[in-house]
Amino acid sequence: MNSAISLKLFSFGIQKFHDPNWTGLELFDKLKQHVRQRVEPKNMLFETLQNGLLLHLGMWIYEEYLIHYEEGLIELEGEYILWYLEDYIDLLIDSGVGQNEPLILRTIEQINSFNILYNDDDENIYYEQLQERDLVLKKLILSLSEEYEDSIQAKKLIYAQDFAERVFHDRVLCEFISKLLIVIGFDGAEEENEEPKQWIKRKYLQSWAKKAIIARDRGECTECNRNLVMELVASYHFDHILPLFQGGTNDLSNFQLLCERCNLEKSKNIIPVNTSIPKYLQFKKSKNLK
Numbered sequence: 001m002n003s004a005i006s007l008k009l010f011s012f013g014i015q016k017f018h019d020p021n022w023t024g025l026e027l028f029d030k031l032k033q034h035v036r037q038r039v040e041p042k043n044m045l046f047e048t049l050q051n052g053l054l055l056h057l058g059m060w061i062y063e064e065y066l067i068h069y070e071e072g073l074i075e076l077e078g079e080y081i082l083w084y085l086e087d088y089i090d091l092l093i094d095s096g097v098g099q100n101e102p103l104i105l106r107t108i109e110q111i112n113s114f115n116i117l118y119n120d121d122d123e124n125i126y127y128e129q130l131q132e133r134d135l136v137l138k139k140l141i142l143s144l145s146e147e148y149e150d151s152i153q154a155k156k157l158i159y160a161q162d163f164a165e166r167v168f169h170d171r172v173l174c175e176f177i178s179k180l181l182i183v184i185g186f187d188g189a190e191e192e193n194e195e196p197k198q199w200i201k202r203k204y205l206q207s208w209a210k211k212a213i214i215a216r217d218r219g220e221c222t223e224c225n226r227n228l229v230m231e232l233v234a235s236y237h238f239d240h241i242l243p244l245f246q247g248g249t250n251d252l253s254n255f256q257l258l259c260e261r262c263n264l265e266k267s268k269n270i271i272p273v274n275t276s277i278p279k280y281l282q283f284k285k286s287k288n289l290k
């Protein structure tokens with residue numbers, strides 16, 4: 001797996017989550033097919049599935065990022081097109097596409113011609129050429145995504161799983177997605193003014209799901225940080241971040257670990273989740289950098 005692509009895919013996904021045109025149309029339509037039980041998995045959002053919402057989000061984002069049929073859908077400008085093409089070629093070669101295929105050669109030639117310009121003394125020519133050959137580069141992206149669609153599809157699951165893991169590990173992002181589902185209309189209510197309905201009750205939380213939640217939350221209550229997996233005190237609750245009665249789903253992304261006391265205190269109130277990003281990774285704004 002190419003880590004540059006997986007990171008860019010993740011940030012592209014975050015951007016899409018904030019784009020009402022995408023969430024309100026594309027995402028809404030895709031989810032509708034599952035919730036109305038037209039496509040597999042028919043119980044997505046209802047049950048806690050290993051290949052549930054997060055994996056599907058990853059697959060949809062991947063398709064959106066790497067498969068283009070219309071020039072208008074390529075929103076990249078300037079150098080970003082070039083960098084995108086470089087990653088694209090890496091992905092294809094990684095998928096087993098030969099470096100000597102005519103279209104690949106043609107693309108590499110284009111990229112190299114820009115790299116030569118960049119290394120020359122006059123940077124302006126490089127930027128001028130980027131503007132001038134914008135259409136040529138975009139056409140190359142279109143041709144590649146059409147010609148090698150099968151190779152790109154073959155890598156989808158690996159990148160989608162990586163995307164799902166990245167999202168799952170960020171509890172705040174999971175909460176954001178749970179809330180987003182309600183905003184775009186998946187609270188289980190059939191009529192517009194109806195109270196959100198409870199999703200079909202899950203019978204049990206499978207052991208893989210329990211393991212995943214305990215691991216992500218490091219065996220601690222996400223509210224009071226009490227260690228919950230020490231043998232003598234082990235007593236933990238798997239809490240719906242967004243309660244079912246408010247339209248929260250049974251997807252893995254909507255669970256967190258709470259101790260008994262915090263869970264009782266939370267009862268029917270929604271409390272904002274605490275971040276799952278380790279402290280040493282959090283940027284301190286107050287620090288005076290001199």
Ligand SMILES: [Zn+2]
Pocket residue numbers: 221222223224225226258259260261262263
């Ligand atoms: Zn607690």
